[in-house]
Amino acid sequence: MTINFDHKTPIYHQVARIIRDAVAAGDLPEGEAIPSVRQVSAEQGLNPQTVLNATRMLIDEGILEKRRGIGIFVKKGARKTLLGQGLKRFEATDVPALVHRARLLGLSRKVTLDLVKEKFEE
Amino acid sequence: MTINFDHKTPIYHQVARIIRDAVAAGDLPEGEAIPSVRQVSAEQGLNPQTVLNATRMLIDEGILEKRRGIGIFVKKGARKTLLGQGLKRFEATDVPALVHRARLLGLSRKVTLDLVKEKFEE
Amino acid sequence: MTINFDHKTPIYHQVARIIRDAVAAGDLPEGEAIPSVRQVSAEQGLNPQTVLNATRMLIDEGILEKRRGIGIFVKKGARKTLLGQGLKRFEATDVPALVHRARLLGLSRKVTLDLVKEKFEE
Amino acid sequence: MTINFDHKTPIYHQVARIIRDAVAAGDLPEGEAIPSVRQVSAEQGLNPQTVLNATRMLIDEGILEKRRGIGIFVKKGARKTLLGQGLKRFEATDVPALVHRARLLGLSRKVTLDLVKEKFEE
DNA sequence: GTGGTCTAGACCACA
DNA sequence: GTGGTCTAGACCACC
Numbered sequence: 001m002t003i004n005f006d007h008k009t010p011i012y013h014q015v016a017r018i019i020r021d022a023v024a025a026g027d028l029p030e031g032e033a034i035p036s037v038r039q040v041s042a043e044q045g046l047n048p049q050t051v052l053n054a055t056r057m058l059i060d061e062g063i064l065e066k067r068r069g070i071g072i073f074v075k076k077g078a079r080k081t082l083l084g085q086g087l088k089r090f091e092a093t094d095v096p097a098l099v100h101r102a103r104l105l106g107l108s109r110k111v112t113l114d115l116v117k118e119k120f121e122e
Numbered sequence: 123m124t125i126n127f128d129h130k131t132p133i134y135h136q137v138a139r140i141i142r143d144a145v146a147a148g149d150l151p152e153g154e155a156i157p158s159v160r161q162v163s164a165e166q167g168l169n170p171q172t173v174l175n176a177t178r179m180l181i182d183e184g185i186l187e188k189r190r191g192i193g194i195f196v197k198k199g200a201r202k203t204l205l206g207q208g209l210k211r212f213e214a215t216d217v218p219a220l221v222h223r224a225r226l227l228g229l230s231r232k233v234t235l236d237l238v239k240e241k242f243e244e
Numbered sequence: 245m246t247i248n249f250d251h252k253t254p255i256y257h258q259v260a261r262i263i264r265d266a267v268a269a270g271d272l273p274e275g276e277a278i279p280s281v282r283q284v285s286a287e288q289g290l291n292p293q294t295v296l297n298a299t300r301m302l303i304d305e306g307i308l309e310k311r312r313g314i315g316i317f318v319k320k321g322a323r324k325t326l327l328g329q330g331l332k333r334f335e336a337t338d339v340p341a342l343v344h345r346a347r348l349l350g351l352s353r354k355v356t357l358d359l360v361k362e363k364f365e366e
Numbered sequence: 367m368t369i370n371f372d373h374k375t376p377i378y379h380q381v382a383r384i385i386r387d388a389v390a391a392g393d394l395p396e397g398e399a400i401p402s403v404r405q406v407s408a409e410q411g412l413n414p415q416t417v418l419n420a421t422r423m424l425i426d427e428g429i430l431e432k433r434r435g436i437g438i439f440v441k442k443g444a445r446k447t448l449l450g451q452g453l454k455r456f457e458a459t460d461v462p463a464l465v466h467r468a469r470l471l472g473l474s475r476k477v478t479l480d481l482v483k484e485k486f487e488e
Numbered sequence: 489g490t491g492g493t494c495t496a497g498a499c500c501a502c503a
Numbered sequence: 504g505t506g507g508t509c510t511a512g513a514c515c516a517c518c
Contacts, residue, residue, distance in 0.1 A: 005311045010502060024226060047313075047503045086227050091237060098220050099241045104146065105208050109242045113235055115213060119221045120231045130501090132508060158490065169510050174491075182304065189371045191413075191490050191518035252516095254493060268470065280505065291495050296506075313503035313505055330471050335481060342464050343485045348390060349452050353486045357479055359457060363465045364475045376517060413518045 003044060011046065015054035023063060023074055024082045033071040034064065061085070125166055133168065134175035141180060145196055146204045155193040156186065247288055255290065256297035263302060267318055268326045277315040278308065369410060377412065381420035389429060389440055390448045399437040400430065427451070 003014055022028040037055065041048040055072055058064040063082060065075045075081075102112040125136050144150040159177065163170040177194050180186040185204060187197045197203075224234040247258050266272045281299065285292040299316050302308040307326060309319045319325075346356040369380055388394040403421065407414040421438055424430040429448060431441045441447075468478040 005314075006309050007312075011312060012502080021226065050503050053502085083227060086223070087229075090223055090227060090229075094220055094223055095237050095241050098216055099238065101208070101212055101216055102242075104143070105205060105212060107212075109239065112242065113238060115217050116221060116235060116238055117231065119217050120224075120234070134508080160490080170491090171511095172509060175508085177491090187372050188491070189518095190373075190377060191516080192371075193490055256493080265470070282505080292506090293496095294494060297493085299506090310506070311503095313501080315505060327471060330467070334467055334471060334473075338464055338467055339481050339485050342460055343482060345452070345456055345460055346486075348387070349449060349456060351453075351456075353483065356486070357482060359461050360465065360479060360482055361475065363461050364468075364478070378517080416518055419517085 003046070012050050012053035012057065015040075015044075015046070015051060016057045019054065019058060020063065020082060023078050024086070026079070028074050030074045030076050030078050033073050036071060125168070134172050134179065137162070137166075137168075137173055137176035138179045141176065142185065142204060145185060145200050146208070148201065150196050152196045152198050152200055155195050158193055247290070254297075256294050256301065259284070259288075259290075259295055259298035260301045263298065264307065264326060267307060267322050268330070270323065272318050274318045274320050274322055277317050280315055369412070378416050378419035378423065381406075381410075381412070381417060382423045385420065385424060386429065386448060389444050390452070392445070394440050396440045396442050396444050399439050402437060 003011055005011065007014070019028065019034065023030075028034055034055075037048055037051045040046070041051045044051075055064055055066075059066060059072075061081075063075060063078045064072050066072050099112070125133055127133070129136070141150065141156065145152075150156055156177075157165075159170050159173045162168070163173045166173075177186060181188060181194075183203075185197060185200045186194050188194050221234070247255055249255070251258070263272065263278065267274075272278055278299075279287075281292050281295045284290070285295045288295075299308060303310060303316075305325075307319060307322045308316050310316050343356070369377055371377065373380070385394065385400065389396075394400055400421075403414055403417045406412070407417045410417075421430055421432075425432060425438075427447075429441060429444045430438050432438050465478070473481075
């Protein structure tokens, strides 16, 4: 769990990404509570507001849900939601972006595929 | 040459990107002057400072160079620099990021390669 | 901390110089935040942009680093970097330039050394 | 005779420096005409105005003199003037600046003198 | 004509 | 609170 403070990407995005990955990987099981905002902010040296921003983002995305007075929980079906969103984004954004860049660089289809294949085998 | 004022990426980044692409594509030949800051700012309805921000960025990157009192020129070797940087980034960052995401989604090598291949053929 | 508004060297260069010297002297310790852009601009009667120009310069030089939403900090190793750069410049540029000028003026080695020695003792 | 177009120092300063050095070295003898503005600007790819700026500067300094309709000449006593100015500047500006920098770097008198001595012997 | 610098004042995202 | 970006408008040195 590493936060990059000088990075261009906002810290609350980084926190949200870490939580998302933990849910997708099953480290934060569905239906269970996530660590409290207070705890996370203290452990990581973050402003509580920043951590709250991250959870708010994930609640909006339908990954987490707040139960008043108790805590924040991983929503039922969160993993499925995450994987679905991820796949959609992968097909509609990530792959096209890669192909676009490959074309700008003048790379052939074969060279590009070889690079991806090679990386996959590492 | 279109600037998106609503987009969250800073205008001067967009301008820099446009110039970079024009240099990489050879539309702005090496050794030649680029349009003056004032001309661009007038044409695009931008503040000269904003355009200057973009050129400063590209000068720092070694793509452009100033000649006192005359204007801003495309540096010799700029295309090579750009393509080199781009290729390096493609191999070291873009492809690994794609593969990483594919793995998180549980996509097989074959499925991923098919998605890329398909996009390439569009 | 004095800014000379009449001097021909840009104000933001003067500000950068002041910060550099403060870091080199240890007045701004490594890892600590420097005074905020707004504070400095208010105290010195400068435009925030002008102060920002100086900090941008020093960030590019690797002396300072930003932490999102918190402030600008003296980078670890900044003093060493500064003194290293300074010494390198002193040996490779300043001393040769002095000797070159002495030779153009037809000054002997002894006379030159005496001038330096004398100045040192003031 | 090399002009650095991207250098921070103005081109007309560079031109003036070249002429000054040529006079001091005797390559442009006192009483003789210097190459015409037109010729220099054509040969070096400079704006005539730029070359004029340099000569005007040197006329102000008492190094050159204009003879209407004939050309620009090296003034009698120019070498002496140059060497005098140079010596004055050397003592009052160059040496103190070097010593100041040495002190900022924490260099002792001995180390500094050794550096100068060493450079002198090259 | 070119870019360089500075000011004043505004709005925004982030912590 | 922090810095980031943008605009409008001014003056300057340089070529």
